[in-house]
Amino acid sequence: MPTSLAVLADNGFAAAQAATAFLSRTSAPADRFEPHSAPRSSTIMPFIAGSEIYAEGDQAVSFYKVVSGVVRSCKFLSDGRRQIDAFYVAGDVFGFEAGLQHGLSAEAVNDCKIISFSRRSLEAGVAKDAGMAQEMFSYVMRSLERSRAHSLLLGRGNAAQKLASFLLEMTSRAPADEVIDLVMTRQDIADYLGLTMETVSRTLSQFERDGVIALSLARRVHLKNPTALRNLDS
Amino acid sequence: MPTSLAVLADNGFAAAQAATAFLSRTSAPADRFEPHSAPRSSTIMPFIAGSEIYAEGDQAVSFYKVVSGVVRSCKFLSDGRRQIDAFYVAGDVFGFEAGLQHGLSAEAVNDCKIISFSRRSLEAGVAKDAGMAQEMFSYVMRSLERSRAHSLLLGRGNAAQKLASFLLEMTSRAPADEVIDLVMTRQDIADYLGLTMETVSRTLSQFERDGVIALSLARRVHLKNPTALRNLDS
DNA sequence: CGGTTTCTTGAACGAGGTCAAGTTGTGTGG
DNA sequence: CCACACAACTTGACCTCGTTCAAGAAACCG
Numbered sequence: 001m002p003t004s005l006a007v008l009a010d011n012g013f014a015a016a017q018a019a020t021a022f023l024s025r026t027s028a029p030a031d032r033f034e035p036h037s038a039p040r041s042s043t044i045m046p047f048i049a050g051s052e053i054y055a056e057g058d059q060a061v062s063f064y065k066v067v068s069g070v071v072r073s074c075k076f077l078s079d080g081r082r083q084i085d086a087f088y089v090a091g092d093v094f095g096f097e098a099g100l101q102h103g104l105s106a107e108a109v110n111d112c113k114i115i116s117f118s119r120r121s122l123e124a125g126v127a128k129d130a131g132m133a134q135e136m137f138s139y140v141m142r143s144l145e146r147s148r149a150h151s152l153l154l155g156r157g158n159a160a161q162k163l164a165s166f167l168l169e170m171t172s173r174a175p176a177d178e179v180i181d182l183v184m185t186r187q188d189i190a191d192y193l194g195l196t197m198e199t200v201s202r203t204l205s206q207f208e209r210d211g212v213i214a215l216s217l218a219r220r221v222h223l224k225n226p227t228a229l230r231n232l233d234s
Numbered sequence: 235m236p237t238s239l240a241v242l243a244d245n246g247f248a249a250a251q252a253a254t255a256f257l258s259r260t261s262a263p264a265d266r267f268e269p270h271s272a273p274r275s276s277t278i279m280p281f282i283a284g285s286e287i288y289a290e291g292d293q294a295v296s297f298y299k300v301v302s303g304v305v306r307s308c309k310f311l312s313d314g315r316r317q318i319d320a321f322y323v324a325g326d327v328f329g330f331e332a333g334l335q336h337g338l339s340a341e342a343v344n345d346c347k348i349i350s351f352s353r354r355s356l357e358a359g360v361a362k363d364a365g366m367a368q369e370m371f372s373y374v375m376r377s378l379e380r381s382r383a384h385s386l387l388l389g390r391g392n393a394a395q396k397l398a399s400f401l402l403e404m405t406s407r408a409p410a411d412e413v414i415d416l417v418m419t420r421q422d423i424a425d426y427l428g429l430t431m432e433t434v435s436r437t438l439s440q441f442e443r444d445g446v447i448a449l450s451l452a453r454r455v456h457l458k459n460p461t462a463l464r465n466l467d468s
Numbered sequence: 469c470g471g472t473t474t475c476t477t478g479a480a481c482g483a484g485g486t487c488a489a490g491t492t493g494t495g496t497g498g
Numbered sequence: 499c500c501a502c503a504c505a506a507c508t509t510g511a512c513c514t515c516g517t518t519c520a521a522g523a524a525a526c527c528g
Contacts, residue, residue, distance in 0.1 A: 010502095013248065031384065046487065052276060057437060071435035072248070073338055075386055077468065081390075084383075085382055085385060094257060095421075096338070097377075098372070098376060098378070098379050103379070128364075130360065130363070132358065133364055133367040133371060136371065137367060137374065138332070140374050141331075141374060142332060142379060143377045143378055144332070145332050145337070147381035147385060148319055148337070148381055151317075151384045151385045152317050152319065154389050154428065155317040155388050155428035156317060157315070157485095158515075158516090159515080182272055185474065186474075193330070195516075195517090196517060196518080198473080198475095198476080198477085198516085199516055199517075200475095201475060201477080202476080202477075204476095205476070205477080213480085216474060218474075218525070234311065234313070241504095242520080361489060391483095393483080393484070406510055419506065420506075420508095429484075430484075430486080431506090431507080432507095432508080432509085433485075435507060436484090451493085452492080452493080452506070452508090466522060470508105470527105470528100471528090472507085472527085474506080474524080474525070474526085475523080476522080477523090478519105478520085478521085478522100479519090480518085480520105481516105481517080481518075482500075482514105482515105482517080483514105483515095483516090483517090483524085484513105484515090484516100485512100485513080485514075486511100486513075486514090487512085487513100489508105489511105490507105490508080490509075490510095490511105490512085491499105491508070491514085492506080492508085493504100493505085493507085494504085494505080494506090495504085495505095496501100496502085496504100497501090497502085497503105498499105498500090498502095
């Protein structure tokens, strides 16, 4: 197995496994961790909350993996609005591009650690090792699935459904069920769901009044009735 | 070059080219055609307007390429609504899945011809030939880019902006500029943009009143002022 | 603590949805 | 070739949900 993707593979993704997973099943468990040594082509970097990892239009010389913290990828519109495309948590890979430049910006939502991978060295490795291409492929397929799910979410009608989907998505990625610590602001959530901050706040308040959730802190959500959320989400 | 992707590669995508394109530039021109013989693993199939190519939940044993006509991929929601994820025209590849089953349905919008590729034979080829994996990769990257663009579109506010984006997207894929023959119904457009049929109709009428477009037939759009659309789209 | 950011809540407004006719277009059979 | 039927599209009137604008409350941080 090549070294340059060893870190990418740290959550149960040996290249050999990925080879069989290519186009067939990419649902490798994301919670298995194996020790590894960081290869030359990767660099671990800290980012403080709110700082920019890369900007729209930057040369896409690297791609990234979240070690800890949360990252948002987003686009700024000419009218000042912002659209968030995705949130990335520990284990997620982001920042691959078809073109030469990044089409979106990426920013640290809270303090986080990010591993960056040189795109050039990956390309070189890929030419030698089919397994590496397949591993990348599975990451891209996962991005594609998420992006499709996000499109579906945005197209679907009302605010309650969007927030139900959002909470369920966050739960599925959170360490514990029942309690989610949202790291992002209401504005972040709004920009992700195509709503306003106020509507997000109102809808969460309504969920609380209905006994579906409890908010011990503004960003700590207790799921009292996940089934109700799932019914909304449908 | 392996045979099983020869047809996939018919629009300027030799595997060798794709190898260099991997992760760097996938913007191969889609209008160059080279002669080829159909390999064993692919089958050309006609579909009549409205018929189903595959349904959500079907085993994803194949993926597909549009030869002629238009295909929509969509999801049916429990409340009876329908969300269209993408339209595919001649040259587009669709239907790859991370999992074992299709997450969306695909239907013929009008009469069309589709080439189907066996996923198994591709997997076998991929194990032998890195170039093939890279070629698939570039198709998936293109899907990812489109899906992201669609998310952005859906999140962005008003109906006029959505329709402007939609018309520009259709122009970019249409043979001639200035005149677009929309193949899909107003309902299809609505389900793609997260609007209602009525709003689509009203907005197009408004564009016509503003002299931005002309509608010689309901589905034939003449772009009188593309700049105005681009300004809306921003 | 005091200052600042984030979040919540209220009231009025408006874009888009809903419901309901009409109109245009298209294909089919007399 | 026309008449009829059916589907697709347009338009209008009303209503609803989410936005906007504005104020106040809560949480966070030096």
